Amino acid sequence: MGRSPCCSKDEDLKRGAWTAEEDKILIDYIRVHGHGRWRNLPQKAGLKRCGKSCRLRWLNYLGPDIKRGNISSDEEELIIRLHNLLGNRWSLIAGRLPGRTDNEIKNYWNTNLSKRMKDNKDHNKETTTSSSNPKHPQTEPTPFKIDLPVIRTKATKCSKPLLINNNAQQSTPIPLLLDASAAAADDYCNLTDADGGLNDLLINSDVSDLCYEVLLSPYSDQPTTIFSDDILNQWTHSYFDDADDHINHDDDSIVDRHCHQSNDKEIE
DNA sequence: AATTTCCACAACCGCCAGTGG
DNA sequence: CCCACTGGCGGTTGTGGAAAT
Numbered sequence: 370m371g372r373s374p375c376c377s378k379d380e381d382l383k384r385g386a387w388t389a390e391e392d393k394i395l396i397d398y399i400r401v402h403g404h405g406r407w408r409n410l411p412q413k414a415g416l417k418r419c420g421k422s423c424r425l426r427w428l429n430y431l432g433p434d435i436k437r438g439n440i441s442s443d444e445e446e447l448i449i450r451l452h453n454l455l456g457n458r459w460s461l462i463a464g465r466l467p468g469r470t471d472n473e474i475k476n477y478w479n480t481n482l483s484k485r486m487k488d489n490k491d492h493n494k495e496t497t498t499s500s501s502n503p504k505h506p507q508t509e510p511t512p513f514k515i516d517l518p519v520i521r522t523k524a525t526k527c528s529k530p531l532l533i534n535n536n537a538q539q540s541t542p543i544p545l546l547l548d549a550s551a552a553a554a555d556d557y558c559n560l561t562d563a564d565g566g567l568n569d570l571l572i573n574s575d576v577s578d579l580c581y582e583v584l585l586s587p588y589s590d591q592p593t594t595i596f597s598d599d600i601l602n603q604w605t606h607s608y609f610d611d612a613d614d615h616i617n618h619d620d621d622s623i624v625d626r627h628c629h630q631s632n633d634k635e636i637e
Numbered sequence: 638a639a640t641t642t643c644c645a646c647a648a649c650c651g652c653c654a655g656t657g658g
Numbered sequence: 659c660c661c662a663c664t665g666g667c668g669g670t671t672g673t674g675g676a677a678a679t
Contacts, residue, residue: 384648384649385647385648385649385672385673386647386648386672386673386674387647387648405664405665406664407664407665408663408664419649420664421649421650421665422648422649424665424666425647425648425649426647426648428666429647429648430647430648457668457669458667458668459667459668460666460667460668471666471667471668472646472647472648472668473646473647475668475669476645476646476647477645477646479645479646479669479670480644480645480646481645639679640678640679641677641678641679642676642677642678642679643675643676643677643678644674644675644676644677645673645674645675645676646672646673646674647671647672647673647674648670648671648672648673649669649670649671649672650668650669650670650671651667651668651669651670652666652667652668652669653665653666653667654664654665654666654667655663655664655665655666656662656663656664656665657661657662657663657664658660658661658662658663
């Protein structure tokens with residue numbers, strides 16, 4: 370016997386678009402009682418809605434900090450950069466855009482940007498193809514082999530930072546790699562949200578300074594984001610300085626993180 | 638003017654992690 | 659440890675309006 374669903378489909382609950390009246394009821398209720406306890410909220414507020422639906426309505430539409438209106442070009446550029454960096458991690462991306470919700474950004478990406486990105490990609494492919502000389506085919510370029518530990522993102526949460534990949538034996542610290550293109554992969558370690566610390570760093574930092582991009586493969590025009598050592602040191606120290614009881618610092622080591630999740634894999 | 642297609646976005650759904658009893 | 663509950667996330671769907679035919 371599993372958990373009961375958020376709202377039974379048999380119940381006489383209203384679905385679909387919210388009316389102005391329902392909005393008002395929800396706003397008034399939250400103004401007085403605050404939000405939380407979403408499951409019981411509709412009943413207490415007198416709404417024939419599922420709690421989850423109320424929560425979504427509040428978070429995505431009615432909340433006081435929600436910014437309506439068109440996405441500016443600055444915001445768009447930031448979304449593109451962050452998506453390149455983080456993949457489909459809309460809540461993280463939204464955290465960098467005050468007043469914008471993850472849903473809004475997700476919609477904007479799906480309707481505008483993803484198509485544009487695809488078009489750009491196609492255009493690049495065409496350009497590359499048309500510029501090649503069939504009589505003198507170039508040898509396939511050798512993929513740039515980079516022997517680095519890779520952390521692929523996963524859209525799940527970490528709660529505890531654990532030590533730690535010690536590369537003290539290496540003469541130069543190796544950069545960590547975040548492969549945003551693998552964001553949907555199921556079984557890789559997550560680079561974010563160690564008790565919120567890294568999230569905060571991501572959210573509160575200027576991403577344009579965080580990283581640089583390289584093409585690891587000549588077969589893909591999808592750049593891979595590499596964080597510079599400086600940034601990683603900054604991240605790891607500013608975060609872990611506050612958590613010294615968790616961490617043993619090692620001067621020449623790059624701090625690596627593993628998730629608490631049992632299915633986390635070793636970095637490659 | 639009527640119909641069809643496309644687009645934007647609000648809303649829904651299923652899953653997962655965290656939490657507390 | 660187990661289980662139920664809650665909140666949160668990302669993917670997907672539904673729908674109304676605009677544009678095209």
